[in-house]
Amino acid sequence: MPNEIAADFTPSMTDAKAGPESLSLGAWLAQVRTDYDAGQRDVAHHLGLNPTLIQAIESDDFARLGPPVFVRGYLSRYARLLNLPEAAVLERYRQQTGVGQDPPPLKVVHPRRRQTRVRDLRGLFYLLLIVGVGWTAVQHLGDLDPGKLMALWSSDPSEDRPLIANQPTTTTQTRYPFQSESSGTPATPSQPAPAEPASTPLVPPVTVKSPAPAESPATAEAFSAPAMESTSPASSDGEPAAVALASSAAGSEEHDDDDPVAPPLAQEARLTLEFSDDCWVEVKSADGGVLFSGLMKANTKRQITGTAPFSLTLGNAPAARITLDDRPIDTTVYVPRRGTVSRFTLDRAQL
Amino acid sequence: MFKWLRGKFSSDLSIDLGTANTLIYVRGAGIVLNEPSVVAINQDPVRGVRTIAAVGTDAKRMLGRTPNNLSTIRPMKDGVIADFTVTEKMLQHFIRKVHSRKSFNPSPRVLISVPCGSTQVERRAIRESAMGAGARVVYLIPEPMAAAIGAGIPVEEACGAMVLDIGGGTSEVAVISLNGIVYAGAVRIGGDRFDEAIINYVRRNFGVLIGEPTAERIKHEIGSAYPTAEVREIEIKGRNLAEGVPRSFTLNSNEILEALQEPLSGIVSAVKMALEATPPELAADVAERGIVLTGGGALMREIDKLIMEETGLTVVVAEDPLTCVARGGGRVLELIAKDERAVDAFAIE
Numbered sequence: 001m002p003n004e005i006a007a008d009f010t011p012s013m014t015d016a017k018a019g020p021e022s023l024s025l026g027a028w029l030a031q032v033r034t035d036y037d038a039g040q041r042d043v044a045h046h047l048g049l050n051p052t053l054i055q056a057i058e059s060d061d062f063a064r065l066g067p068p069v070f071v072r073g074y075l076s077r078y079a080r081l082l083n084l085p086e087a088a089v090l091e092r093y094r095q096q097t098g099v100g101q102d103p104p105p106l107k108v109v110h111p112r113r114r115q116t117r118v119r120d121l122r123g124l125f126y127l128l129l130i131v132g133v134g135w136t137a138v139q140h141l142g143d144l145d146p147g148k149l150m151a152l153w154s155s156d157p158s159e160d161r162p163l164i165a166n167q168p169t170t171t172t173q174t175r176y177p178f179q180s181e182s183s184g185t186p187a188t189p190s191q192p193a194p195a196e197p198a199s200t201p202l203v204p205p206v207t208v209k210s211p212a213p214a215e216s217p218a219t220a221e222a223f224s225a226p227a228m229e230s231t232s233p234a235s236s237d238g239e240p241a242a243v244a245l246a247s248s249a250a251g252s253e254e255h256d257d258d259d260p261v262a263p264p265l266a267q268e269a270r271l272t273l274e275f276s277d278d279c280w281v282e283v284k285s286a287d288g289g290v291l292f293s294g295l296m297k298a299n300t301k302r303q304i305t306g307t308a309p310f311s312l313t314l315g316n317a318p319a320a321r322i323t324l325d326d327r328p329i330d331t332t333v334y335v336p337r338r339g340t341v342s343r344f345t346l347d348r349a350q351l
Numbered sequence: 352m353f354k355w356l357r358g359k360f361s362s363d364l365s366i367d368l369g370t371a372n373t374l375i376y377v378r379g380a381g382i383v384l385n386e387p388s389v390v391a392i393n394q395d396p397v398r399g400v401r402t403i404a405a406v407g408t409d410a411k412r413m414l415g416r417t418p419n420n421l422s423t424i425r426p427m428k429d430g431v432i433a434d435f436t437v438t439e440k441m442l443q444h445f446i447r448k449v450h451s452r453k454s455f456n457p458s459p460r461v462l463i464s465v466p467c468g469s470t471q472v473e474r475r476a477i478r479e480s481a482m483g484a485g486a487r488v489v490y491l492i493p494e495p496m497a498a499a500i501g502a503g504i505p506v507e508e509a510c511g512a513m514v515l516d517i518g519g520g521t522s523e524v525a526v527i528s529l530n531g532i533v534y535a536g537a538v539r540i541g542g543d544r545f546d547e548a549i550i551n552y553v554r555r556n557f558g559v560l561i562g563e564p565t566a567e568r569i570k571h572e573i574g575s576a577y578p579t580a581e582v583r584e585i586e587i588k589g590r591n592l593a594e595g596v597p598r599s600f601t602l603n604s605n606e607i608l609e610a611l612q613e614p615l616s617g618i619v620s621a622v623k624m625a626l627e628a629t630p631p632e633l634a635a636d637v638a639e640r641g642i643v644l645t646g647g648g649a650l651m652r653e654i655d656k657l658i659m660e661e662t663g664l665t666v667v668v669a670e671d672p673l674t675c676v677a678r679g680g681g682r683v684l685e686l687i688a689k690d691e692r693a694v695d696a697f698a699i700e
Binding site for chain 1 (some may be wrong): 501502503504505506507639640641645655660663664665666667668669670682683686691
């Protein structure tokens with residue numbers, strides 16, 4: 001017990017307060033301990049420390065004792081044991097080792113985030129990006145034609161956009177190529193053609209021959225040829241019953257007038273419907289009577305005879321393949337831009 | 352970028368929101384406030400409106416001496432908020448006191464130490480209370496971690512260190528290594544329980560009722576955790592329960608030691624449990640270096656000796672143990688100002 005040690009020894013006041021200047025801290029503590037007639041082991045036992053640590057303290061080897069917080073604690077307790085003033089012992093320790101009040105700076109080990117500077121710059125980068133995009137948009141705002149945008153918006157997706165962009169007013173979803181006479185829109189040679197005219201034998205916007213049951217080879221070729229190519233040979237050959245489609249040139253109407261075998265408009269016509277997928281169908285004749293109404297299953301075919309023009313409603317227009325008097329009709333132009341339901345009128349005179 | 356700019360102009364605060372005392376450390380200025388966590392509330396008898404009459408030291412002077420319309424409240428209990436509104440007002444008062452608003456200073460970032468045994472609800476209450484008091488950002492750090500940093504323990508080393516922080520409401524023991532807490536335990540025993548134990552002892556053995564301030568004075572002057580050859584005495588006054596009149600009598604340190612046996616044994620048990628739960632390598636480090644005591648309870652006489660005798664390990668008391676938590680939080684704030692990655696370390700939330 002410290003007081004038991006101190007009971008037999010009363011150190012001089014001068015030494016007790018600050019210690020002899022000539023002695024180091026360790027030597028001072030060792031001297032006082034010796035005055036108490038106590039060994040290092042006794043002190044170690046009282047303080048609960050390893051005797052090697054007491055030896056390190058008395059030999060001023062403070063680095064062996066660990067961080068300063070522990071050294072100060074050991075010295076404080078040692079000073080109390082020897083009845084020495086704690087403050088004086090700690091002050092001597094500070095002077096001797098140069099360890100200040102402030103502990104060493106903290107360190108961050110194993111950081112889980114990226115470098116702070118990079119994160120700081122990230123906000124700046126986003127700001128510059130937004131400003132750049134905005135500036136570019138403002139610079140190119142004048143180049144944008146509102147007419148082009150409107151055409152793009154209302155165009156048929158099956159048509160090529162450059163063509164649409166050139167003639168935005170002649171082609172819309174609900175304007176059928178063979179109805180140009182009624183609409184009064186002037187037709188031009190650059191009328192939009194189907195997306196794949198060569199692969200599909202459906203050529204509505206062309207000048208075609210009369211719907212005679214026995215077609216000549218030239219007629220068949222005219223069906224399979226692209227729109228622009230098929231118009232000229234048909235005219236030049238002087239074939240009868242040529243019918244101008246909605247988009248065809250006005251010249252082709254002359255052929256209609258000259259053609260003596262052009263079929264009358266109100267006449268029995270044969271409509272053939274083929275379906276690659278299930279489709280709801282309603283067909284009305286010219287007088288408004290319903291010729292057929294119902295669901296057609298996939299891979300089925302139906303022939304309807306009635307007075308043209310026919311009013312058709314198809315629930316699944318892309319799946320339909322239509323022939324009128326054995327002449328195929330291009331159904332792609334009837335496919336709506338949104339959805340699959342299509343309503344249109346087919347007339348033999350428009351073939 | 353704006354954060355960095357704002358950080359340059361704001362004075363960040365580290366707050367040790369203790370049950371007994373609140374300490375505030377301002378980055379770059381050190382400890383600037385150390386006041387009791389006591390609020391005096393004035394109740395208007397006519398309108399029934401409650402207003403703050405005094406906060407801190409002024410309020411503590413009123414403790415136990417108030418008229419009917421005044422009441423003194425300790426809004427913190429067992430290290431956590433007991434009265435949310437009053438705590439918010441108290442924090443607001445303290446922050447206004449230390450945070451200059453003259454030069455359009457932005458709101459401060461605040462780091463608050465919380466007991467490691469506190470629940471998420473209790474932590475959220477502390478965070479919202481600080482936000483309500485005007486903080487811009489609130490960080491929460493476990494008290495033992497802040498105490499270890501404030502004591503100067505090299506927490507970043509791959510070496511275990513045990514710290515025992517005896518506060519006003521709780522005592523917390525933790526084993527720390529590599530900037531993290533390996534083990535943490537807390538018991539709701541602290542300075543308040545010591546005072547309570549003294550009051551109960553005096554009433555039971557002397558038949559005299561004493562108040563909390565008197566019990567605290569007894570603890571400071573003659574309190575001891577381990578028997579000593581030197582016996583100290585103190586003369587106190589209280590109300591005799593049998594006679595109903597004030598009487599004075601004398602208490603000595605051995606009697607107080609007897610009174611404190613129960614709370615002290617609770618703290619010792621917590622330390623022993625921590626040692627049992629510590630991984631062997633870290634336990635070896637603790638055995639080699641010892642246990643560091645922080646908090647106001649570390650100032651009790653011979654408490655280091657008591658723990659040393661009970662555990663067989665060296666125990667050292669940190670320098671200025673009362674301010675260790677606030678200083679530790681301040682050091683962390685200074686590190687955050689330099690390197691924001693520090694937010695991810697030290698178990699900060």
